[in-house]
Amino acid sequence: MKNNKYTKRVALLGIMGALALALSFLESLIPALPGLPPGAKPGLSNIVTMFMASSYSVADAFFITILKALFAGITRGSTAMLMSASGGLLSTAVACILLRSKKFNSGYIGIGIICAVCHNIGQLVSACLISGTWSLVFGYGPLLLLFAIVTGCVTGTVLKLVLPALNRIINRL
C-alpha cells in the first residue's frame, strides 16, 4: 500500500516535471519583448508549480521549481539558472502560502498576479546582484510589474480551468 503511494508520487512528479520543462522550453522560444529585460517570460510553467502547491504537496512544488532551475542551468547557463531559481523559489513560496490559506480570499487571478510579481521581483533582485546595478529596478521594474499583471491573469485563469482535470488525474492515480 505504502509502496503504491510512492509510485503514485513518482509518476505524478514525472508528469508534472515534464510538463513544467516543456512549458519553460516553449517560453524560451518567445523572443525578447520590447522594453522588458531579456528573459522576461510569461511564466506558463508557474501553472504547474501553483497546481502542485494547491492540490498536492508543498515539498513537491519546490521540487519542480528546483528541477526547472536545473533545466535552465543545463540548457541556458548558470546565469539563467540563478534567475530561474530566485524567481521560482520566491513565487512558489508565496503560492504555497496564498493557495493554502483559507483567510486569503482573493481569486486565482489575484494569486496568479502576486506569484508573477514575486517571480519578477526575485529575478530582478538577482539580476541586480549579478550585474551590480540597482538602477535596473527603476529601468525594468515598472514594465515588469505591468507585464506580471498580464501573465498573472493568464496563469490564474488557466490554473482555474485546468484544476478540475488535474485533480481528477491525482484522484485516479
Next chain:
Amino acid sequence: MKKLFGKADIFIIISVLVLSLLLFIPGIFNNNNLIATVYSDGEIIEEINLNEVEVPRTFSPKDGTEITVEKDRIRFSAACCKDELCIGSGWLSKKGQTAACLPERIVITIKGTDKTDMMTY
C-alpha cells in the same frame, strides 16, 4: 475551492499598478546615473553604472586592449595599436563622452546628455 476573480483581485491589480507607477517616478527623475556602454564590433559587450563601481577593476574585451573602470569614470588603459589614440582620450566621466579604439573596433560611450546632444570635432 477558491473562485477565479473577486473584489480582492481588483484590489491586487490596483496595488500592483500603483506600485509600478511609483517605480516609474524615480525612473524619470533619477536619470543622473552615469552608464558606460562598451561596444565591440558594434555589439554591446558591457554596460557599467559608473556611480556604483566601488572597487576599481580592469578588463580586457580583446587581446591587448584593456579598459579600466573606477567610481564615476572609465578609460582605455592599454591598447595594441601604435598611435594609442584611445588612451589619449583619457578618463570619460561625463554624459555624451566617447572614446574609441578604431583598429580593434571597440568603443566606450557614456550615454545621455549633459548640456549638449552631440559634439562636433
Next chain:
Amino acid sequence: MCRNRCSALRNTNNGNKLNTKALIAVTVCAVLLICIVLTDLVQSRSEYSSTTIAMGTVVNFRLFGSDGEQTELGLKENLTETEEALLSHRKENSDIYRVNAASGSAVSVSKETVDFIATALEVSKKCGGVFDITVGNLTKLWDFGGDNQRIPDEEEIAKAIETVSHSSVKITDTTVITANGQSLDLGAVGKGAACDRIRNYLSATRTDSAVISVGGSLLLYGNRSFNIGIVNPENDTESMGTLKLSDTCVSTSGDYERFFVEGDKTYHHILNARTGYPAESNLSSVTVVCGSGTLSDALSTACFILGYNDSLVLLKEFDAEAVFVFKDKTVRVTDGLEKKFTLTDESFVMAE
C-alpha cells in the same frame, strides 16, 4: 440570521455570476490594452541611441521616433555602402578607387559620387584652390595617422603638387575624368557626404528627428532642435561652446584632430593644396553650419586654410555660417549664428 446573510450572499454571488465573468473579461482586455498602448508609447516617444564604428571612424546615432533599432541597422548598412561603393580609396570596387586607378580616362560612376565631386570642385574653385580634392598624391606623402607619416622632401612635394589641379577634373552626369597621374582624396568631404546620404535614407523611415555624428560631422534631422557642442581644441572630450540648431549639417575642421610633432614644430593634417604643407593659420578650428553635409565638410576645411577674413566671403557665396576658434582662445561667430551660439568654457572669449 447568519444563515440568512450567507444565503443572501450566495444569491448575490449567483446573480452576479455573469457580471463577474464580464468583469474578468473587461479587466483582462483593459490591462492588455494598457500594456500594448504603453509599450507603443514608450517605443515611439523613445530615443534610440547607439555608437558604432563605420567608415573608419566613430559614428554616434541618436534617433527619435519609431523602429529605432531597425533604422540603426539600415543606417549602418548605408554607411558601409557609402564607403565601399562610393568613397573608399582602398576598396577596389568603389567609385573613387576606380577613378584613381584609371586616371586620365573617363570612369563611369554613380550619380551620387558625381554630386559629391561637383560640390567639392565648386568649393575648390571659389576658394582659389587652397582646398582641392585632387591632393591624393600629397596626402599619401604625408600619410597622417598612417604607418609612414613623415615630413616629405621638398622635391617630393613639388612633384606631387604638379598633379593637384581641380580644374583638370571633368565631370558629366555619370562619368568622371581626371588628368593622368592625378589622385582624388575625398577625405575632407567623405563624412559630410555620408551625412547627406543618411538624410535621404532617414526620410524613408519612421524617424521623427535625429542627430547623427559621423566622425564629428553632424547631421541634424527633423524639427527637433539640438544643442551641439563644439569641441575644445585643447581637450577633445570637452566642449567650449554650444550651438542650438535644427535640420542642418555641421562640420568642424581643426588642427588638433591629426598631427605629429617633429623637432619643435607641429605638423597637422589640413594641407594647403597650393603649398603642399600644413595650412599656416591663426585658427584652432572652424565649425561650418549649412544645409548640405558635403558642403559644410568642404567649407570647414577650406575656411581653416583661408583664415578668418577670406572665409567670410566664401561662406557668403555658399550661404553658410561658421564659428571660428582662434589659437589665442578668442572666438568669432558669423551673423547668422550669433543668437544660436553660447560660450560655455570661460577660458575662451568672444572677439570684439
